Amino acid sequence: MSTEADVRRICLALPEVAEKPWGGFPGFRVRDRLFARIRVDPDALVVWRPDIDEKEALIALAPDRYFQIPHYHGHPAVLVRLEAIDFEELAEVITDSWLLRAPVKLAPLSTRSRS
Numbered sequence: 001m002s003t004e005a006d007v008r009r010i011c012l013a014l015p016e017v018a019e020k021p022w023g024g025f026p027g028f029r030v031r032d033r034l035f036a037r038i039r040v041d042p043d044a045l046v047v048w049r050p051d052i053d054e055k056e057a058l059i060a061l062a063p064d065r066y067f068q069i070p071h072y073h074g075h076p077a078v079l080v081r082l083e084a085i086d087f088e089e090l091a092e093v094i095t096d097s098w099l100l101r102a103p104v105k106l107a108p109l110s111t112r113s114r115s
Contacts (some may be wrong), residue, residue, distance in 0.1 A: 002082045004038055007045055010060045010094045011036055015106050017098070035101035036094055042069070045090075046081035047097035051076050065089070 004026065011017050011028035020027050027037040037046045044067075049055040057079045059066045072079065079093045080093060099107045 002085050002087055003069075004082070006087055007036065007038065007082070007094065008089060010091050011098075014095065014098045025077050026082070030098055030102045030106065033101045035097045039079070042079070043082070045082055046072075046077050046079055047093050048100045049076045049097075050100060 007028075008019065008026065012019065014031055018029050020029055020033075022034060023039070023100045024054065025038045025040065027034055029035065035048060038044075039046055049058065052074065054065075055068070055076050058078060059068060065081055066078050067081070068077075068079055080090070082090070085093075
């Protein structure tokens with residue numbers, strides 16, 4: 001089980017990340033590009049995936065941890081149930097999202113293949 005405090009600790013440990021509210025809830029940006037945010041109703045973390053096919057595969061593989069709501073249909077963002085994901089996997093999906101949204105100078109192309 002992971003918590004909002006875990007999300008904050010992971011996000012703020014990444015290069016050039018700032019926490020800025022998004023819709024009244026914590027949002028995390030790399031050079032002003034949102035890469036993760038807490039949402040409620042449903043309670044979840046929103047992170048980016050490389051594309052919609054990869055997002056849908058992740059949901060199919062682990063629907064207990066990953067899901068989407070109609071708002072995110074057609075968008076490569078996936079919702080993560082914090083109560084269902086361990087810290088290591090959470091760190092991986094947050095880092096992958098950061099790599100997708102960070103400028104190339106911060107996240108060289110060679111590291112972007114993680115996602």
